[in-house]
Amino acid sequence: xESIIYLVPIAFGVAIVALVAFYWTIKSRQYEDPKGDxxxxxxxxxxxxx
Amino acid sequence: xxGAKCAGCLSKIENGVKAISGIENARLNLSTGRFxxxxxxxxxxxxxxxxxxxxxxxxxxxFQSQIGNSLQDKEAQNLLLAMTVAGVAMMFVMMFSQPxxxxxxxxxxxxxxxxxxxxxSALVALPAGLYAGMPFFSSAYxxxxxxxxxxxxxxxxxxxLTAALSVYxxxxxxxxxxxxxxxxxxxFLLIGRYLDHRLRQKSRIAAQELMALQAVTAQRIGANGEAxxxxxxxxxxxxxxxxxxxxxxxVDGIVETGTSQADFSMINGETAPVLIGVGQKLLAGVLNLSxxxxxxxxxxxxxxxxxxxxxxxxxxxxxKSQYVRLADKAAAAYVPLVHGxxxxxxLGWLVVGGGFEQAIWNACAVLIITCPxxxxxxxxxxQVVASGRLFKAGILVKSGDAxxxxxxxxxxxxxxxxxxxxGQPKWTxxxxxxNEVIEIAVGLxxxxxxxxxxxxxxxxxxxxxxxxANEVPGYGIEATIGGNLVRMGRAEWVGASQTTSNESExxxxxxxxxxxxxxxxxxxxxxxxxxxxxxKAMGIKxxxxxxxxxxxxxxxxxxxxxxxxxxxxxxxxxxxxLDELANNGAKVMMVGDGLNDAPALARAFVSMAPGAAxxxxxxxxxxxxxxxxxxxxxxAIVVGRLSKQRVLENFWFSAIYxxxxxxxxxxxxxxxxIAAIAMSSSSIIVSLNALRLHRYK
Numbered sequence: 001x002e003s004i005i006y007l008v009p010i011a012f013g014v015a016i017v018a019l020v021a022f023y024w025t026i027k028s029r030q031y032e033d034p035k036g037d038x039x040x041x042x043x044x045x046x047x048x049x050x
Numbered sequence: 051x052x053g054a055k056c057a058g059c060l061s062k063i064e065n066g067v068k069a070i071s072g073i074e075n076a077r078l079n080l081s082t083g084r085f086x087x088x089x090x091x092x093x094x095x096x097x098x099x100x101x102x103x104x105x106x107x108x109x110x111x112x113f114q115s116q117i118g119n120s121l122q123d124k125e126a127q128n129l130l131l132a133m134t135v136a137g138v139a140m141m142f143v144m145m146f147s148q149p150x151x152x153x154x155x156x157x158x159x160x161x162x163x164x165x166x167x168x169x170x171s172a173l174v175a176l177p178a179g180l181y182a183g184m185p186f187f188s189s190a191y192x193x194x195x196x197x198x199x200x201x202x203x204x205x206x207x208x209x210x211l212t213a214a215l216s217v218y219x220x221x222x223x224x225x226x227x228x229x230x231x232x233x234x235x236x237x238f239l240l241i242g243r244y245l246d247h248r249l250r251q252k253s254r255i256a257a258q259e260l261m262a263l264q265a266v267t268a269q270r271i272g273a274n275g276e277a278x279x280x281x282x283x284x285x286x287x288x289x290x291x292x293x294x295x296x297x298x299x300x301v302d303g304i305v306e307t308g309t310s311q312a313d314f315s316m317i318n319g320e321t322a323p324v325l326i327g328v329g330q331k332l333l334a335g336v337l338n339l340s341x342x343x344x345x346x347x348x349x350x351x352x353x354x355x356x357x358x359x360x361x362x363x364x365x366x367x368x369x370k371s372q373y374v375r376l377a378d379k380a381a382a383a384y385v386p387l388v389h390g391x392x393x394x395x396x397l398g399w400l401v402v403g404g405g406f407e408q409a410i411w412n413a414c415a416v417l418i419i420t421c422p423x424x425x426x427x428x429x430x431x432x433q434v435v436a437s438g439r440l441f442k443a444g445i446l447v448k449s450g451d452a453x454x455x456x457x458x459x460x461x462x463x464x465x466x467x468x469x470x471x472x473g474q475p476k477w478t479x480x481x482x483x484x485n486e487v488i489e490i491a492v493g494l495x496x497x498x499x500x501x502x503x504x505x506x507x508x509x510x511x512x513x514x515x516x517x518x519a520n521e522v523p524g525y526g527i528e529a530t531i532g533g534n535l536v537r538m539g540r541a542e543w544v545g546a547s548q549t550t551s552n553e554s555e556x557x558x559x560x561x562x563x564x565x566x567x568x569x570x571x572x573x574x575x576x577x578x579x580x581x582x583x584x585x586k587a588m589g590i591k592x593x594x595x596x597x598x599x600x601x602x603x604x605x606x607x608x609x610x611x612x613x614x615x616x617x618x619x620x621x622x623x624x625x626x627x628l629d630e631l632a633n634n635g636a637k638v639m640m641v642g643d644g645l646n647d648a649p650a651l652a653r654a655f656v657s658m659a660p661g662a663a664x665x666x667x668x669x670x671x672x673x674x675x676x677x678x679x680x681x682x683x684x685x686a687i688v689v690g691r692l693s694k695q696r697v698l699e700n701f702w703f704s705a706i707y708x709x710x711x712x713x714x715x716x717x718x719x720x721x722x723x724i725a726a727i728a729m730s731s732s733s734i735i736v737s738l739n740a741l742r743l744h745r746y747k
Contacts, residue, residue, distance in 0.1 A: 036080030
């Protein structure tokens with residue numbers, strides 16, 4: 001049962017990292033131009049994200 | 051941006067604009083077709099950008115800034131985030147709930163561990179539930195403040211009561227806590243909310259974009275004789291405007307100089323080009339075809355014919371917004387029923403002597419188990435699947451309730467030109483003309499912009515155009531071939547024996563030879579007859595309303611197999627006819643394309659416009675279909691009927707589900723695992739039922 005003491009905080013940590021990462025994808029507007037982004041990946045020149 | 055569809059266009063446009071000195075950044079959003087460029091120099095002329103884009107072979111239309119601002123869709127972002135928080139929290143809490151449920155069966159967990167797990171659940175579920183529940187809490191609060199209840203009131207009540215009781219139970223080392231139910235309920239409900247919001251947003255953007263397209267500019271000739279580009283709304287009476295071939299007349303006015311041919315189809319539905327000359331009065335919306343003219347404005351854009359039509363459209367749309375959506379009807383029945391059941395449960399347990407705690411537990415279970423999840427998903431899931439299926443068929447649905455209204459249609463009123471017919475003239479007398487004549491005529495036709503000449507060129511296919519051809523606006527095209535003057539155009543101009551020229555024919559004369567007639571006709575779409583037959587077989591009455599001459603309308607209607615028809619209808623008469631039908635109890639669907647149909651489209655119970663229609667008509671219609679097939683009308687109605695059926699099935703399922711689970715909750719037999727299974731299974735069943743829409747014909 002002692003393992004819970006490590007496992008629970010680790011689980012919390014992983015979940016928070018995932019949530020923060022998802023929050024970042026929304027804030028950096030990654031869902032606003034799915035069609036354009038799909039094509040941009042094929043472009044040769046250095047096309048930096050917004 | 052018009053015409054940008056691929057990665058090639060994307061880099062071509064962005065790099066092209068970035069190459070202009072002074073431009074700092076340029077970005078094209080391919081999904082929305084919107085282009086933005088940044089520059090710091092205040093003296094920079096943005097027309098350079100537009101010119102560059104036009105030179106690259108694309109079109110650009112100014113976008114109204116107030117619309118641009120509203121498009122930053124904050125609400126969708128918030129809903130998406132709330133949904134994710136609820137989803138992550140749900141999985142997380144389930145990780146703690148699972149051992150507790152298993153232990154309840156096998157009895158391997160002590161009370162201390164169980165309480166610890168409950169507290170850990172609370173640690174996740176309470177903040178997450180508070181955050182993800184905000185959309186419901188604020189909506190419930192707003193509606194209570196206004197003195198009525200909506201679906202979010204029982205949901206908020208259930209969430210808050212459940213949270214409070216779970217904390218209380220945990221503090222007393224109780225056996226049950228419903229922390230998982232809180233976030234799970236929110237998660238499923240938020241899926242429904244998000245889908246619903248996305249669909250509405252999509253339709254709102256579609257409508258706004260069409261409106262934005264109307265914000266065009268015109269070329270005004272200033273006092274110094276120089277043409278400058280001005281917004282149509284800034285044109286004053288007596289301004290002199292230059293109208294190039296291919297431009298639409300921006301405001302009502304009188305032709306000052308020049309001759310040309312014009313397409314009046316926006317006004318009266320007739321596609322045949324009409325000769326216009328000095329002194330002719332033109333209404334806004336007329337399309338200038340062959341020559342450039344100058345126009346003396348006689349009205350402001352607010353007073354012009356177009357604006358009158360726009361006001362009619364607005365009035366029609368207001369009448370449409372009175373429609374009550376199925377989901378709202380269901381919610382109206384659901385709220386009092388659930389509240390009543392919960393209250394009775396509470397009072398019942400008090401009377402039986404179960405104690406206050408027991409009574410409120412069970413009342414709470416009733417609130418949480420009565421399927422708000424299934425109900426919240428029943429309509430949006432079906433609408434998303436239905437509009438996805440229609441989208442694949444090339445049909446854009448602009449509002450969710452349009453789908454519901456489609457199901458009720460009893461009458462369909464068609465416009466003639468551009469709806470029943472393809473809207474483009476087709477060359478009809480090929481068999482009568484010798485091949486060598488055709489060869490020269492086509493070479494001449496390829497050099498011309500006239501719609502009939504283009505139809506001729508289209509019929510033969512690509513090939514070389516005659517060089518050195520001279521187009522005489524309003525008359526035709528001429529060239530010298532092998533020493534002979536060759537002319538094609540109006541009868542009297544080419545020198546045909548016949549002097550009265552019909553607008554649906556071209557005359558061709560090679561030197562001294564006799565003139566030859568090329569005749570054209572706007573024919574039915576390839577599948578018109580089949581579609582009309584199929585629609586009639588569905589028990590729907592069909593009618594034609596057209597601005598064209600009665601005998602032409604009669605011929606087309608008879609060909610298409612439609613017995614009821616009216617010709618020479620003004621835009622106002624069309625709208626009035628729809629009102630008349632509606633007053634007789636009919637649910638009328640209008641299918642039209644011209645500007646003259648726009649008031650009727652807005653007025654109709656539900657309306658549809660082809661993708662080639664006037665911008666105003668597209669924005670007035672509930673659905674827009676692409677492509678050559680009229681069958682889209684039938685498909686839309688089939689999908690509308692199917693989706694209504696699916697929605698009703700989902701409601702039925704929810705009712706039956708309640709009949710089973712509510713008694714359990716009332717009797718106090720709902721434990722956390724039962725609540726979890728019931729909630730998720732009902733949501734999944736409802737969603738799967740919606741997916742069935744993809745398969746049925």
